[in-house]
Amino acid sequence: MAEPTCENCKLREKYDNNPKSFLGRFWRWHIGFCPGWKAFMKSLDEDKKQELRVKYNLKTK
Template sequence: MEQHNCDTCPLRARYDRNSKSLMGRFWRWHIRFCPGWKAYFQSLDANAQQLLVNQYQLKR
């Protein structure tokens, strides 16, 4: 199984602390095309994916 650092990503943590910060907004923009984020997201089970969709208002 491939390891992903998305759970501990410092940019994601910045977004979680303040979604309107420059680095938080950068992380949000970045995940739209990041192959690592996409692989991480696909590696999660359906429940975990739905939690992220709800938490970050992601489009599926």
């Protein structure tokens, strides 16, 4: 699998700009099962993971 492009994802940008937009809500739903997002999160150090968990209200595993 290619490197995840989550850091620069256009849908993630839509969420960051307007979480209630259709595309923003779609992105938030999508990351719940996206293998790319999971690989991206695994590639981060623990501090950055925690920052994203708080920012996007993600469950801690």
